[in-house]
Amino acid sequence: MYRYFFQPAPLGPLLAAELAVRAEPTLGFAHYLRGLQQAGRGLDAAAARSLEHALALGLPGDSFVRNAARRLAIVGYRAGEPARVRAAIAVLDRPTQPAIDRLVAQDWQERLAFDAAH
Numbered sequence: 001m002y003r004y005f006f007q008p009a010p011l012g013p014l015l016a017a018e019l020a021v022r023a024e025p026t027l028g029f030a031h032y033l034r035g036l037q038q039a040g041r042g043l044d045a046a047a048a049r050s051l052e053h054a055l056a057l058g059l060p061g062d063s064f065v066r067n068a069a070r071r072l073a074i075v076g077y078r079a080g081e082p083a084r085v086r087a088a089i090a091v092l093d094r095p096t097q098p099a100i101d102r103l104v105a106q107d108w109q110e111r112l113a114f115d116a117a118h
Contacts, residue, residue: 013037021050028057032068039071044079048072052087065091066101073108082112 017034024030035050051072059065069091076084085108091097092105 014041026057028054028059029064030054031057032059032064035068035075036071039075044075045081047075048079048081048084051075052084055087055091066097069101070104073104077108077111082115085112 014034014037017030017037020027020030021034031050031054035047035054038044038047038050051068055065055068055072059068069088073085073088073092076082076088089105089108089112092101092108097105
C-alpha cells in the first residue's frame with residue numbers, strides 16, 4: 001500500500017495498485033484502488049471486476065463502499081455487463097444507505113429496464 005500512495009516517479013498509480021493487489025490479494029482496499037485506476041484509464045471491464053471483488057472482500061468504511069458501488073455501476077454499464085450493474089444496485093439500495101444512494105440505485109435500475117425494453 002505504501003507504494004500506491006508514495007511511489008517513486010517512474011512507478012505509476014496503476015502499477016502501484018497492481019503491486020498492492022499482488023502483495024495483499026485478500027485486501028479489498030487494494031482491489032478498490034486498482035479498480036479506480038483502471039476506471040480512470042477506460043479499462044471498464046477490468047475495473048468492474050476489481051470493484052466487484054473489492055466489495056466482496058470488504059472495504060474500510062461506508063464511504064468507500066458507496067463510492068465503489070457507484071463506480072461499479074458506471075464501469076459495469078460501459079462494459080456491457082448488466083449483472084455487475086445489478087450488483088452495484090444491490091449495494092446502493094440497501095436500507096442503511098442514504099436516500100441519495102437509493103435514488104441512484106433506482107436510476108440505474110430504470111436504465112437497465114429501458115435498455116432491456118429497447
